[in-house]
Amino acid sequence: MEKGVVVIGGGIAGIQASMDLANRGFQVYLIEKSPSIGGRMAQLDKTFPTMDCSICILAPKMIEVAHHSNVHLLTYSEVKEVKGSVGNFKVKVTRKPRYVDETKCTGCGICTEKCPIEAPSEFDENIGARKAIYMPFPQAVPRIMTINKEDCMDCGICEKVCPSQAINREQKPQEIELDVGAIVVATGFDIFDCSMIPQYGYPQFKNVITAMELERLLCASGPTGGHLIRPSDGRIPRSIAFIQCVGSRDRRDWIDHPYCSSICCKYAVKDAVLIKEHEPDSLVTIFYIDMRAFGKGFQEFVNRAKSEFGVEFVRSNPGELREDPTTNNLTISFEDPVTRTVQDVKYDLVILSPALIPSAGIKELAKMLGIKLDNYGFLKLLDPVKKPLDTTAPGIFAAGYCLGPKTGDIPDSITQGSAAAGRVAQVLSVGGGHR
């Protein structure tokens, strides 16, 4: 009997790895620290360059992996300790208490409606609200409520209204130990804190937002129901600027993300086109250092953005933003690369493309797993050319952005998820040997 596999991280890379392994016949323990799988892809509105609705193509995969008989979904759970070696890992996992009985909750949502406490929604990048008892987004898998104990004031209303008596306020954390043969790490990325570059006025200037916040504003399941409106006054912005490389390609000691995050040029052009489709008369400008649109179809997409949609591309990196205190409009001073004169242009909304950084907690996780990190804090590969999925510990593989920018987009994460599953299968198959 082949040993099972632990997959850490329920984003698209982790989901793909789990599916392939489950289809291959392995028992998969998919561990996700937030209440639902889905990861970053669930937060996006549309994917480039096909402009598919992101959650529409992700949700079927989420449901498939959750319902697969070989997959054991452990959401709202974290890895606490790892012992052993390839073929024989003992992984201790803590299942955090949801204070909701998973066997009884149907996800009907009555409790959320009645809950009196509002808190910033992590899924909405803190620009939208959720309740103390909540489902992070409508397509969440598993479709079970979670109570955030820190926000909850124990009023008991949810318990009163739940038609399935699913509230269990006595729930305790549960420790389980898994005995597996291999581990796949797919913990994804976090987003650079743009307040570290104070000249862009984030977060004090209300109409300066990050690209992920923009995705939530554009998304129909987001805080504005998919309407792009200015945070300061709810009006439709008529002039929008994107500033690229906020934190990326930055060698300064106190920033220290010298790499290119590799997907920001692509998503900025995607978002610019989306905005132009919506409001063709608006001014949309992308301020870039280099336009990195590699791969199939992306340069053509950039060309179309210019010629068909009228997106403005300006090769000049703004140094600062100035806010008009009465209108909350932003002024950008920049050198026009053609005329070589400095101009001031007013924008209703400015979107920052932040660096994508190693996820918080990766240091502790790497220590637990006994694997090394690279100079940037992403997972280090055993051999970046010949073994691009192997971490520095045998039997532990990785997929997706936790390995660093590389090419970094969704198809690449899916590819790496499948590839990591392949590596696991090689190492664990009866007759395959531990290589």
Add this chain to the structure above:
Amino acid sequence: MSSLDANFMHEVANTPRGRGVLACIQCGRCTNSCPVAKVMVEHNPRRLMEMIILGLRADVMLGPVPWHCLSCFTCLDRCPQGGDVGEAMFAIRNLAVKDGNIPRGVLTQARSLFEAGRVVTSGRMALIQREKCGLGKEPIVDVEAVQKILRKTCFDKLIQRGL
């Protein structure tokens, strides 16, 4: 436009304050942060770096840019690549001075430094004021020591070229 000097970029990069030119990626953040660039079209730090990299030696050395820098170091703090534009300004100025180009304002201060050990000396009114209000005599500079140092570094010869 002057003819190109292929070695100029390295000439600048080999000075102690010009090392950053090799790191410049021409992103333009320096010009977009510069308080002088906002009010003076000829003062364009990014363009200066571009000219250095391209080897436009004469345009750089005889142009207005390095001498209009405020040395506020805003560009330096914001440059994502360690281009050290604010430092490169000094490197260019040093090279220009070696060629005999020194603006009058700088020359005046340099001469005062050599002759009196201070770039700005107190006028008669200021000295009288000190006496009247009980501040006492001004501190006395050891001009001999200053001149010894400045002769050793050939400072005196450099300012001669500008005269």
Add this chain to the structure above:
Amino acid sequence: MKYAFFLGCLVPAREPNYENSVRKIAPELGVELVEMDGANCCAPFSVQSVDYMSWLALAARNLCIAEQMELNILTLCNDCYESLLMTNMILKEDKETREKVNTILADVGLQFKGKTDVKIFSDVLYEDVGLEKVKNAIRAPFNGLRVAVQPGCHLTKPKRIHFGERTAATALDELVEATGAKSISYSAKDACCGGPLRGINDAVASNVAKQKLNSMKAARVDCIVTVCPFCFLELDIGQLEIKRHSKEEYDLPVLQFAELLRMAMGMKLENWEIKIHKVPLTKIINMVEAK
């Protein structure tokens, strides 16, 4: 607390009032200022523009004098601070350059050993004297005086030289508020005053100063407070220059922080000191007399 007192060139030449205020408040705060015999110019940007080694050697000579006195340097001027601090850092870290400079200094019987530190006046008050002691010395607080604090570029830039847990600029805000005044935030607070271009290109210098003054005016402040003699001249006399050329008036009196503190400590500015300020201090003086 004893310090080697580095006056610089500009303060004695143009702002003896600044020196006077510092000498008056220092003993009240336990700060002893010891004269640096024979100290020379710090070698500010004009000198640095001429030659690199001349700068380092001249600045280092001052550092050596302080080392011999076994004291840290206290300066009154942002540009002196920048020059001496940068030199100190370069010579402490770069062995090759240090040896070259010491070869030059040997001619005047000195050697740089890297044993002294350079501090600007406001940092001495904040770090060494401490806010508590400064607050305790206040006898005539300014109630709600709206101040536009002008930190000046060389108090905090380049960041890699001034990098620390707290920036000197916020320390200056706290010091100003210790006198009872309010440090008002304004959009151009981090901008340069334009001073270094005075005498090279007056029109540009005025345009740069205008951006600062416009921002301060929009924030409706009563006065400007700085620690740098260059900023002081540019923003004070600069207002007269701007009025002469483009008729714009700001009527924002400019004070050195030492003067603000001196008045808050209950001492009055003398007539000759008040006259040095080209934008009249009448508003402020009236406020002080009314207390």
